[in-house]
Each structure stands twice: as C-alpha cells, then as structure tokens.
Amino acid sequence: MFQKLGLDISDEQIQQLQNNIENIDFQKAAEEEKKTRHDVMAHIHVFAEQCPLAAPIIHLGATSCDIVDNADLIILKNGFEILLPKIVQCIKLISQFAENTKDQPTLGFTHLQPAQLTTVGKRACLWLQELLISEEAIVDAKKKLKFRGIKGTTGTQASFLRLFNGDYEKVKQLDKLVTQEANFQESYPITGQTYPRLVDVTVVSALAIFGAALHKMCTDLRLLASLNEISEPIEETQIGSSAMAYKQNPMRSERCCSISRYLMNLVNNPLNTAAVQWFERTLDDSANRRLTLSEAFLAADSVVRIVQNIFQGIRIYPEVINRHIQEEMPFMATENIIIAVVKHGGDRQVCHEKIRTMSAEVKTEIKENGYENRLIEKIKTDPYFKNILHELPSILDATTFVGCASLQVTEYIENYVQPVLKKYSNISDGSFVTLNL
CATH class of the missing domain: 1.20.200.10 (Fumarase/aspartase (Central domain))
Known part of the structure; x- marks a missing residue:
C-alpha cells in the first residue's frame, strides 16, 4: 500500500516480506519478548532478522x-x-x-x-x-x-x-x-x-x-x-x-x-x-x-x-405427558363444563359455585390424602350435571384445549x-x- 502511494519501497523488499510471511519463529519471538517485554516488538525484531533487506521499513510509522x-x-x-x-x-x-x-x-x-x-x-x-x-x-x-x-x-x-x-x-x-x-x-x-x-x-x-x-x-x-x-x-x-x-x-x-x-x-x-x-x-x-x-x-x-x-x-414420552394432562384436566375443563351447563338452561353463577365447592374438596383430598383427581367423578354423580354427561368425553379431549398452537x-x-x-x-x-x- 505504501509503495502504491509513492513511498520509496522496492519490489525486492516487498518480495522478501512476502516470502517470510508464514515463516514465524515463535520460540525466538518468545525469547525476544522476555527481553523487550513487548509482544509486537519481539516479533518485529525476529521478522527483521529474517528479512534484512526489508528490516528498515518494517512497522514504519505504525503503532502496535x-x-x-x-x-x-x-x-x-x-x-x-x-x-x-x-x-x-x-x-x-x-x-x-x-x-x-x-x-x-x-x-x-x-x-x-x-x-x-x-x-x-x-x-x-x-x-x-x-x-x-x-x-x-x-x-x-x-x-x-x-x-x-x-x-x-x-x-x-x-x-x-x-x-x-x-x-x-x-x-x-x-x-x-x-x-x-x-x-x-x-x-x-x-x-x-x-x-x-x-x-x-x-x-x-x-x-x-x-x-x-x-x-x-x-x-x-x-x-x-x-x-x-x-x-x-x-x-x-x-x-x-x-x-x-x-x-x-x-x-x-x-x-x-x-x-x-x-x-x-x-x-x-x-x-x-x-x-x-x-x-x-x-x-x-x-x-x-x-x-x-x-x-x-x-x-x-x-x-x-x-x-x-x-x-x-x-x-x-407421550404417555407420561398425557398422564400429567389427565391429572390436571378436570380443573382445566371446568370453564367448558360451565358453558355446557348454561347452554342447557343452567345458571352460570349456581354452576360456578357448585364446581368451586367440589374443586376445593378435591384439592384437599389430593394434598392431604394423596388421592387422584376425582372432580369428574363427583360431577358425574351429581344430578345437577345430568344434562351434559354425554358431552364430557368431548369436553375433556385434550386436543380441544391447545387453541391455535399447531397452526402457530x-x-x-x-x-x-x-x-x-x-x-x-x-x-x-x-x-x-x-x-x-
């Protein structure tokens, strides 16, 4: 670059530098650095010995x-x-x-x-x-x-x-x-x-x-x-x-x-x-x-x-995943159950209170006695929910709870x-x- 811009650098100097560009004596450079305590100058000194013709112009004007x-x-x-x-x-x-x-x-x-x-x-x-x-x-x-x-x-x-x-x-x-x-x-x-x-x-x-x-x-x-x-x-x-x-x-x-x-x-x-x-x-x-x-x-x-x-x-492991879903599904399905009851003429607030009470009982059983989630069983045995029992399988279908996930x-x-x-x-x-x- 310097030569292209008019500095007095010969082709022979450039050729000597190019010939030795991969010829790096790391051991000698390490020994030189012990003396100089400067990594760049150590390599410059060693490189100058390898390129005596080009030595005067190596690192000219530059800083490390x-x-x-x-x-x-x-x-x-x-x-x-x-x-x-x-x-x-x-x-x-x-x-x-x-x-x-x-x-x-x-x-x-x-x-x-x-x-x-x-x-x-x-x-x-x-x-x-x-x-x-x-x-x-x-x-x-x-x-x-x-x-x-x-x-x-x-x-x-x-x-x-x-x-x-x-x-x-x-x-x-x-x-x-x-x-x-x-x-x-x-x-x-x-x-x-x-x-x-x-x-x-x-x-x-x-x-x-x-x-x-x-x-x-x-x-x-x-x-x-x-x-x-x-x-x-x-x-x-x-x-x-x-x-x-x-x-x-x-x-x-x-x-x-x-x-x-x-x-x-x-x-x-x-x-x-x-x-x-x-x-x-x-x-x-x-x-x-x-x-x-x-x-x-x-x-x-x-x-x-x-x-x-x-x-x-x-x-x-889909079977394990599905088992965990089923453990929680009764609680997750409660809103859909309420909607189904209302569609059959039920009162939303009455249904909500029934499910809230049942859910509290079931959670106590799970936490204190280690029982499985029996909310659906309680719903099936309560006459209040008789009109929607035939819908429970579809209401409890896990694939209906994932929304647009697959499309997303x-x-x-x-x-x-x-x-x-x-x-x-x-x-x-x-x-x-x-x-x-």
Missing part, C-alpha cells in the same frame, strides 16, 4: 494497535462467521423437533404451576424464537464491526502525515486501502490508540444473548426431564451417579446451563474495560480482552455443540424460521456435527 487491534477485528469477524452456521444448524434441528411435535398436547406452566395446555412443538417455538433473536443480534454485531484502520499512536495519523509529506489525501487513501484489503467496508472514523472498546461490549453482549437463550431452553429441558416427559440422548452404558445406579441425569443440559451462565457473566468485563479507558488508551484493557473475547467465543461454540448433540437424540408452529416455521435457514443454505453441513458429549 495498527497491527493488533486490526487483527483482533478480523478475528472477531471470523469468529462470528464460524459460529453462525452452527447456530443455524441448531435452529434447523429444533425446528424439525417442533414440527414433529406440534400436535402433541402438553401442560403449559405459568409460575411453574399448571396452566392452560399448549403443545410440545409450540413450546419448542418459544426456544426457536429466542434463537432467532440471538442470530439477529450476532448478525447485527458482525455487520457493525468496522476496521480500526491505520490511525497511528493516538489516532491522529501524525506519523503517516509526515511520511507522505503533509499529503492528507494519501493518508486517508492508505487507511481506505488497508481497510478494503482486510475485507472491511469501512474503518472507525475516530479512534484513540485503540478502536472503541465499547465495540467489544457489543460483541460479547450478542454472544451473551445467545447464552441466555440456550440457558432458558436447557433449563426447560431439565425441568421436563424431572417430570419424565422428555430426555436427552442416553447411552446404554451411561452412568448417572456413582451412588444411585438408577439415575439418568440431564447432564448435557446441565453443562449447557453452566457454560451459558459463564458466557452471560463475561459481558461485565468489556463493560468495565470500556469504562476505564483513560483518554486515548490505557493498557489495562489488553490482558482482560485476550481472556474475555476468546473465552466468549469458545463458550458460545461449546454450548452450540452441546445443543446440537441434545437434539440429535432427544426423546419425548406451522406458520412460525414457514414465515420466520425457513427464511433464516435459506440465508445459510449455501453453507456446507460441516458445521453439523455428530458428537459424543
């Missing part, structure tokens, strides 16, 4: 962040590009699960108490929607990444202005050419020594949003596993406990929650780092960023692989999930892995 910060931004962008197809493979697997289970009624819960029925597939669409929000957040963070560009020590480009003898247009052109060469559309127009550290907040926040989505989903899976309604893949030789031989723990979902929680908490690091950048820059960002940024991507990659594995072998699943997958999957249709299934986790 012209190298390291730009490299970090390339790494962040590449990290998103590696992660996104894996997220979309999870979306694909969960959407298939939702489609396959869209008609299976199941207890809905609010406050962790039984509520109106939903379907297994509809609940899976709650997970899908949060994954789509996560995908959108990550795509948005990736799109907003800019290059630091060539800005110099405090962002003023003073050294480059001197190199180009005061020609500001050439300084701007250098910044533009380097940015384009790195496959970025633009650079941050204003920087100190570093690119704005709030950029790291947007990066880790997007990954933390993804972590929160998976944590919520895997918490649901853990709760459903405790109800025996659903299970992760279970190996024939899998041991759940060293003491309790019968245990089949949802260890994959537990691991996902554990790592996701770690990922979610990482966002405090870039927030604090951005907040304490004094003036043009202070170096207490460096070590923290090297840990936080890398670990955020590694954590996100770990949980996405675990979720892939779960949904490659997830199972539901079909429409959601078609209108929202499929367009996201199509965006990545040209990506190889290399991100779709079979794992033993």
